[in-house]
Amino acid sequence: QVQFVESGGGLVQPGGSLRLSCAATGIIFSIYDISWYRQAPGKQREQVARISSSGSTNYADSVKGRFTISRDNAKSVMYLQMNRLKPEDTAVYLCNAAYRGTAHWGQGTQVTVSS
16 A cells, blocks of 8 residues: 655744655655645645656755755655745645656645744
């Protein structure tokens, strides 16, 4: 059974940091391209960062230089390190794994940036 379990969200002040984790089971993790998305109330879901199975990364312009995506294939875990957080980063963050047209999603974790 495929399952993704996210953790690490919460409330943080502007300028602070959070590290999100997403642990996957039931898939051959290393062959998947993985991404973090976010969805704020009233807004479309946005891809924040992506790391391919070969390790190449891409970031949305809004987070470039502040967020870092990484993966540990041995543990089947993906991470999103978020630094210098801004109020506009407030959203539900979801992990995603995709391979040849098949996609799996985590349940989402809330990140709130507020003073």
